[in-house]
Amino acid sequence: MNMQCPEVKQQLEEHFDAGETLPGPLLAHLAACPRCMAYQRRLEALTQTFTQGPDVPPQLVQSVIRAVVEHSPSTRRPFALDLNPGWPAGRTPQSRPGAAGNILAAAVALVLAAIAGGYWLPFPNIDYAQWARPLWKAVTHFDSPDYPLASFETDLFGEGIFEAILEETAAAYSVVQNAALPLPVSPVTLTAAITAAALALLFFNLWETHSMTKRHLRG
Amino acid sequence: MACAVQTGEGHAFDVLAERYAARIYQHLYRIVGHRQEAEDLTQESFLKAFRAIQQYDASREFRSWLYAIATNTGRNALRARGRRGPMVSLDGEENFVPAGTENDTSDAQLRADRQAQLAEAMGRLPEHAAALVDLHYREGMSLREAAAVLGTTEGAAKVALHRARRQLRAWLIRDE
Numbered sequence: 001m002n003m004q005c006p007e008v009k010q011q012l013e014e015h016f017d018a019g020e021t022l023p024g025p026l027l028a029h030l031a032a033c034p035r036c037m038a039y040q041r042r043l044e045a046l047t048q049t050f051t052q053g054p055d056v057p058p059q060l061v062q063s064v065i066r067a068v069v070e071h072s073p074s075t076r077r078p079f080a081l082d083l084n085p086g087w088p089a090g091r092t093p094q095s096r097p098g099a100a101g102n103i104l105a106a107a108v109a110l111v112l113a114a115i116a117g118g119y120w121l122p123f124p125n126i127d128y129a130q131w132a133r134p135l136w137k138a139v140t141h142f143d144s145p146d147y148p149l150a151s152f153e154t155d156l157f158g159e160g161i162f163e164a165i166l167e168e169t170a171a172a173y174s175v176v177q178n179a180a181l182p183l184p185v186s187p188v189t190l191t192a193a194i195t196a197a198a199l200a201l202l203f204f205n206l207w208e209t210h211s212m213t214k215r216h217l218r219g
Numbered sequence: 220m221a222c223a224v225q226t227g228e229g230h231a232f233d234v235l236a237e238r239y240a241a242r243i244y245q246h247l248y249r250i251v252g253h254r255q256e257a258e259d260l261t262q263e264s265f266l267k268a269f270r271a272i273q274q275y276d277a278s279r280e281f282r283s284w285l286y287a288i289a290t291n292t293g294r295n296a297l298r299a300r301g302r303r304g305p306m307v308s309l310d311g312e313e314n315f316v317p318a319g320t321e322n323d324t325s326d327a328q329l330r331a332d333r334q335a336q337l338a339e340a341m342g343r344l345p346e347h348a349a350a351l352v353d354l355h356y357r358e359g360m361s362l363r364e365a366a367a368v369l370g371t372t373e374g375a376a377k378v379a380l381h382r383a384r385r386q387l388r389a390w391l392i393r394d395e
């Protein structure tokens with residue numbers, strides 16, 4: 001054995017620090033000296049531990065993305081309700097509920113409102129008035145010399161109310177309408193229609209934001 | 220990729236997170252020596268990076284920029300806490316036993332033990348030295364790049380790395 005153990009130890013350290021392979025004389029010493037061999041293996045283990053790094057929590061990437069999405073200032077969309085969790089500035093999702101989505105939602109809301117308010121009904125062959133008469137019945141009272149306290153009722157879908165008024169007017173000297181024509185939609189129905197429209201818009205936004213967030217976090 | 224984040228491309232940030240989150244976590248764990256804290260600081264670092272992405276100079280290495288943010292985040296956390304990671308005496312049983320010499324210990328367990336020992340030893344080093352060892356060995360940065368991340372010179376980094384290695388060897392390897 002040409003080299004002494006302390007010298008070998010020092011050279012081993014220098015070679016490890018420099019990341020160099022061990023030269024012949026050192027290898028020869030290690031082959032013959034179990035104590036230096038053990039030291040060399042510990043050095044290797046330490047260097048390997050430096051290099052490997054500790055285990056990483058399994059959900060780390062998702063938690064990082066979620067933290068960024070949750071804590072960033074939101075970028076408001078031009079037409080949508082501001083119900084989304086907030087897309088950070090500069091991190092616009094590739095697809096987002098924009099004007100088109102909201103126009104669609106508004107159209108659905110409008111149809112619902114029209115149906116609820118009785119302005120428009122799908123399937124015109126069905127006699128809606130028949131089964132919905134109490135809701136849409138309009139009662140109008142007239143007062144004239146020839147027809148005291150004449151009154152009639154009509155509905156919005158059978159004889160038109162305006163047609164009825166004209167007939168009565170022709171038969172009377174003077175016609176005083178003493179009861180205001182009721183609104184084609186009662187306040188209750190109108191409220192229901194507006195609520196339905198608002199809810200449709202709200203749910204559309206929530207649903208789309210939810211599915212987008214899921215897509216976004218998954219992608 | 221960082222440019223794609225700057226211009227607001229949808230999944231660019233997710234790709235950056237996938238590429239770097241684990242590495243930044245490992246770096247922070249080496250600095251603070253605590254898993255949950257390292258995870259929280261990883262999120263904080265990415266949030267800072269994301270908010271500052273417009274200030275990122277695309278002519279620089281993105282990795283260096285991100286690691287500089289993470290290192291500062293780790294250092295600030297240590298300062299707020301008032302001291303380094305949990306101090307555990309290394310004079311007892313700890314030693315870097317080479318794999319395969321203890322039959323009753325699995326390799327995975329052995330690796331985990333070594334990482335824990337190293338974390339404790341790193342906690343005794345000055346924080347910039349711990350960061351330096353990690354950047355150079357685990358992240359594979361040149362001394363020059365690591366020095367730039369830490370805001371020091373290449374010469375100073377070389378001296379600090381030499382000292383840190385010697386110190387870690389003294390703590391972690393007993394010559395029997």
Ligand SMILES: [Zn+2]
Nearest residue numbers: 005008033036
């Ligand atoms: Zn020897």
